[in-house]
Amino acid sequence: MTDDAKRADGEDAAGLRALRLRRVGAVAWPSFFAACVASVVFFAIVDPSELAEITWPHLTVSREFGYSIGFFMFWACTLGSSAFTALLLSARVKRAARERRQTLESGQ
Amino acid sequence: MSRPIPLTVVQDPGESLYAAQPKVYPREIDGRFARLRIVAVFVLLGLFYLLPWVRWDGHQAVLFDLPARKFYVFGLTFWPQDFFWLACLLIIAAITLFFFTALAGRLWCGYACPQTVWTEVFLWIERLCEGRRNQRIKLDGGKWTREKILRKSAKQFLWITLSLWTGFTFVGFFTPILDLGHAAASLSFSGWEGFWIVFYGFATYGNAGYMREQVCKYMCPYARFQSAMFDHDTLIISYDEARGEPRGHRKRGVPSVLAISALAAPPSALDGDSGSPSASGASRSPPSANALGDCIACDACVQVCPTGIDIRDGLQIECIACAACIDACDSVMDKMAYPRGLIRYTTESLLSGRVRRIVRPRTAIYATILTALIVAFAWGVTHRAALIVDVLHDRNALYREMSDGGIENGYTLKLVNKTDLVQNLSIALEDDEPALRIVGKTRVTVEPGQVANVPLTLRADRDGIKGRRRVELLVRNDDDSIHVEHKSEFFAPEEK
Numbered sequence: 140m141t142d143d144a145k146r147a148d149g150e151d152a153a154g155l156r157a158l159r160l161r162r163v164g165a166v167a168w169p170s171f172f173a174a175c176v177a178s179v180v181f182f183a184i185v186d187p188s189e190l191a192e193i194t195w196p197h198l199t200v201s202r203e204f205g206y207s208i209g210f211f212m213f214w215a216c217t218l219g220s221s222a223f224t225a226l227l228l229s230a231r232v233k234r235a236a237r238e239r240r241q242t243l244e245s246g247q
Numbered sequence: 248m249s250r251p252i253p254l255t256v257v258q259d260p261g262e263s264l265y266a267a268q269p270k271v272y273p274r275e276i277d278g279r280f281a282r283l284r285i286v287a288v289f290v291l292l293g294l295f296y297l298l299p300w301v302r303w304d305g306h307q308a309v310l311f312d313l314p315a316r317k318f319y320v321f322g323l324t325f326w327p328q329d330f331f332w333l334a335c336l337l338i339i340a341a342i343t344l345f346f347f348t349a350l351a352g353r354l355w356c357g358y359a360c361p362q363t364v365w366t367e368v369f370l371w372i373e374r375l376c377e378g379r380r381n382q383r384i385k386l387d388g389g390k391w392t393r394e395k396i397l398r399k400s401a402k403q404f405l406w407i408t409l410s411l412w413t414g415f416t417f418v419g420f421f422t423p424i425l426d427l428g429h430a431a432a433s434l435s436f437s438g439w440e441g442f443w444i445v446f447y448g449f450a451t452y453g454n455a456g457y458m459r460e461q462v463c464k465y466m467c468p469y470a471r472f473q474s475a476m477f478d479h480d481t482l483i484i485s486y487d488e489a490r491g492e493p494r495g496h497r498k499r500g501v502p503s504v505l506a507i508s509a510l511a512a513p514p515s516a517l518d519g520d521s522g523s524p525s526a527s528g529a530s531r532s533p534p535s536a537n538a539l540g541d542c543i544a545c546d547a548c549v550q551v552c553p554t555g556i557d558i559r560d561g562l563q564i565e566c567i568a569c570a571a572c573i574d575a576c577d578s579v580m581d582k583m584a585y586p587r588g589l590i591r592y593t594t595e596s597l598l599s600g601r602v603r604r605i606v607r608p609r610t611a612i613y614a615t616i617l618t619a620l621i622v623a624f625a626w627g628v629t630h631r632a633a634l635i636v637d638v639l640h641d642r643n644a645l646y647r648e649m650s651d652g653g654i655e656n657g658y659t660l661k662l663v664n665k666t667d668l669v670q671n672l673s674i675a676l677e678d679d680e681p682a683l684r685i686v687g688k689t690r691v692t693v694e695p696g697q698v699a700n701v702p703l704t705l706r707a708d709r710d711g712i713k714g715r716r717r718v719e720l721l722v723r724n725d726d727d728s729i730h731v732e733h734k735s736e737f738f739a740p741e742e743k
Contacts, residue, residue: 161465164465168468169466180334183327183330186316201314201439202313202316203437204439207439
């Protein structure tokens with residue numbers, strides 16, 4: 140391995156860590172935003188306490204609790220969807236990383 | 248002679264997906280635009296932190312009371328049924344954003360985005376505790392001494408306090424902040440209030456303290472699609488390459504290329520809006536004796552950049568248009584006695600020597616839509632119905648047959664009094680339908696801001712009505728200032 144390739148390997152390790160973190164951010168933030176919008180629209184029309192009455196009347200669900208689980212349910216959906224998209228696209232990123240390493244190693 | 252040609256892939260670290268980004272230490276800067284941002288921070292955060300404490304007519308002036316499902320905005324009260332207006336308001340906000348982006352670029356990003364505004368405050372705290380840029384770099388690189396621990400703890404303490412206060416204020420927009428204050432004093436939050444205070448506080452702490460420019464560069468969707476609003480006449484921050492290059496260090500007293508070209512050619516290129524001289528587009532005389540442009544390669548513009556880019560490389564997606572580089576470059580130009588504006592707000596049209604058009608199809612369309620929406624919103628909100636009437640037909644049975652052969656339908660009237668007065672309402676059948684009458688009470692009192700569920704029975708005499716019949720109910724108050732009609736249906740068996 141040349142020095143260049145070694146350095147590139149180290150860079151790749153640190154870089155891939157940064158890339159993964161960034162991907163978490165890119166999945167979490169837009170899905171959070173989408174869940175906020177969905178919650179606002181949904182709860183503007185549906186009163187959580189009325190919803191609780193027609194679903195699990197034997198449980199006492201306060202409105203705050205209703206809003207909160209509603210929001211997290213929406214977030215779980217959007218987060219899941221964004222995460223799957225990221226997963227499906229990530230194969231391409233990994234291949235690009237491999238090709239780059241090969242190019243560097245063949246440079247010796 | 249079969250030695251392979253040494254090849255390495257050259258990648259710009261700024262563009263590489265793999266390069267771990269070094270931490271950005273933005274240098275402090277004073278200038279026109281930095282002061283403008285400070286004003287923006289004080290106005291916006293001042294509104295955020297103080298608004299929940301303002302009282303109006305005995306209630307919190309701005310309160311999105313989620314537990315009670317009522318929104319107060321100063322004198323206006325919004326109900327879930329008014330959601331349409333909230334949606335309208337959000338659309339107005341979006342079009343406003345588009346309009347100003349088309350006009351002046353990333354104004355939102357540079358001055359108004361919560362990410363920018365809170366990052367600015369967190370940076371002030373960092374500066375207060377850890378010193379200026381060079382001191383911070385030295386401190387981070389050094390060993391964990393007593394001083395470093397003290398400085399870092401002080402910063403963390405202030406950051407966390409501000410974050411928690413931010414979370415508290417945020418929740419204060421949704422539950423009455425005075426009650427929340429009492430709960431805070433005795434540490435007796437309800438579970439969800441406590442949770443959301445910590446959640447929002449943590450998000451503020453993470454985003455403004457650590458993520459910072461990473462949010463704009465890798466997470467923000469708006470940063471990616473705002474270029475759709477850009478055109479050749481949109482304000483951008485740009486480095487005047489024609490004037491600045493080739494860059495290099497020089498002794499003091501070397502005149503600006505502008506001064507030299509002004510001698511050679513009378514003033515030909517003046518930017519229309521800023522009046523700052525430009526060497527771009529129009530002809531420029533040969534460079535000065537030492538063949539250097541006006542950029543002295545001091546890198547001040549790079550050091551102040553909160554996203555860590557070099558504006559001299561051209562317009563980049565990472566640039567949030569905060570104009571810190573303009574302030575930095577202007578101060579350097581002042582020191583060199585060069586004209587300001589080597590880095591400046593300009594447009595692509597101006598840079599290529601054309602005239603800037605402010606009124607153009609894009610801005611005209613945005614402005615028209617915006618004006619129409621604002622007018623419609625203002626009219627709609629001030630002309631909202633004072634009473635909401637909903638008539639729900641009995642879910643369990645379409646009709647009841649009475650022993651005398653009469654037919655009864657049961658309903659529930661939902662009356663929402665959106666006024667601030669007690670309303671005495673009477674309920675009547677609108678058209679003179681001789682076969683139908685209301686059984687039971689027809690007068691009801693609804694307290695201000697309350698919802699009344701009134702059971703109502705309509706009765707038809709034997710053989711009076713067959714099949715389905717449209718009925719119109721009228722709810723009005725005594726002086727007829729409230730007068731709401733509502734349609735429903737009456738069901739009776741079909742003819743045999």
